[in-house]
Amino acid sequence: MVHDLREGCILPANATPLSIISRADVEAAGRMLGSRVNRTPLILAEAAGGQLGARIYLKLECHQRTGAFKYRGALYAAATLLEGTGGEIVTASSGNHALGVCLAAAELGARATVVMPETAPAVKRDRARALGAEVVIHGAVYDEARAHAEDLARSRRALFLPSFDHPLIMAAQGTVVLEIEEQLPDLDVLVVPVGGGGLLAGALAARPDLIVWGVQAAGADSFVRSLAAGHQVTIPRISTLADGIAVLAPGRLTLSQALAAHPRLVTVTDAEILAAMRHLLLNERVVAEPAGASGLAALLAGKIPIRGRTAAVVITGGNVMADVLCQALLGGPDGPGQ
Template identity: 40%
Template sequence: MNLNTLTLDDILEAKERIRDICVDTKLIYSSDLSKNCGNQVYIKPENLQLTGAFKLRGALNKIRKLTDEQRRRGLIASSAGNHAQGVAYSANRLGIKATIVMPRTTPLIKVQATKEYGVNVILRGECYDEAYEEAKRLEKEKGYIFIHPFDDVEIMAGQGTIALEILEELKDTDAILVPIGGGGLISGIAVAAKSINPKIKVIGVEPEGAKAMKVSMDEGKLVNLLQVDTIADGGAVKNPGHIAFDIIKEYVDEIITVDDFELMEAVFILMEKHKLVVEATGALTVAALNKLKLKGKKVVSLVSGGNIDVVTMASMLNRGLLLRGRIFCFSVKLQDNPGQLLNISRILEKRGANVIRLQHDQFKAIDRLKHVVLEITVETNGYEHIDEIIKELNWEGYEVYRVY
């Protein structure tokens, strides 16, 4: 294998090298996503992969190719989480010592899961790139073998096995949507897919707050961002890969960006409609489906990972409910006399709104001797339902103040 060249043969060999451990994650057809975007959408659920993300594929392929002498030196890797678990799991299975450097901002579930594989975990820096610098320092100091998370053709070859599985299962795939962090995943998938069928569209998706590869493509040269700002921690990469950039220039058709609100809504949709637990980075491609220029095509949306902690998941789901008009909080000022609360309850019951929380507070009203403020949070069925509730309350003489 040429250190800077990736071929279909490399990816086919990687498939044989990792097939005894990695799961062939079967496609899931989504009628809901298909209806919404006007294409036939299939989810490739790599959140169901061992270690909870696609990263195991590349790490295992790379580590299995190491010589005995390299294995004895031990491994070092930097990661925001999923690559860490891929390296840790592989090292554990193969009996190799490993150290993983992770940003201090890495979700606790990813840190803990990595430690459970018996590797040494060091927390350094506020983003991936700062953890990377520490890992490279330790590589030189200790003589470790560095396992790069994305800019390595052997890593890319392992990730490219995803495309082989997709095309074995859905031979007439028209487009594959792939999340982009450093660029290793889309590089492997693009080479495999385009080598098998050059007509397939390979479309990358980046967070709007960390679109280093899109900026690089637009400017025709590799661009490093000064800062990143996104909830998609796995895609928060300031410095994309050099090798990856060259491959993406040649093989990738387009890069779409999505914002954090679109990501939170996508996480919510995958949970509600498909019962899939997905981290923000893993939902990038689902968030981009409505931005596709394609119509009536068979589209595979790669869900790349599901390692999300419970607190973050709860926060995202709540935000998703708000974004889709499923929760409505409002306040009204009532006369301080009997029957007012009962009347509001009657209106909400009539409109089919389920009360989640209610606060009846005399002290919030300026003229509290005559009025009280009632703040209510209700479960709703969307924005049209909210409008109906507001109109009904207005018709009954109540002025509605929207809280959220």
């Protein structure tokens, strides 16, 4: 590792794009995390592969501790930054990062306070409380919750742990890809959901040689717009059921990593996400939340050229409300599915 990721990084808005982390940083995160995180299954999606003429594998981070990949980044960053001192961690999250921070804090002997936007699903709020966290509801969207969480951390002199825009978070999320390459050595395409960009940045650092596709919700496409513009773009509003990838603006560090690596990005509609959730339930017996199903949604909708290739899709989480699952099974707002 050529630099100390504990110090974070402040990147000016007009900075030249650069790689914030490297594969060495991801490997360091992997060594520290070890058996403290689940080595999640990678399964062959036969139905989807047969439909698309490709070998498609699903990396089931919905089977990770707390039900989402976010635990990796939360544990690695908290353990590194707290250095065994305990104390308090404050974070903002629509849910999955919050759950990761709550469990990490409990294991490290620290207190956790999580600020969630009003749109955070009740299942995630309740699980955070069950893990012993103080849950604060503030703001209509994640970005407003984050601003409040930063103020709260300053007033309490607590550690603020961002959801995605920190080198330690980015490096730890990249360990998903290290596992995939061990499980599937002939992988040539990787598909990941994208919100603020922590997983995307980690994937790009872990495997710069790989074709990496990022997938955003059409109603929260800030990363897509920012990548096209070459700088951070804040969208005026969010309109998607995929709360796990709904942010008004990407991280500056995650965007810099992406701009330096040139990944491919596409968007999917809520209807396409619901169709993918339904496919996962009925064909692969996998329960995924909307954000977690967005990568497969892009494949099933024909938005990523995949025929003849070997691809892995990260199913990033499975913390989903029952009513959303019912909506997926019934075919979404347009009526029964096929």
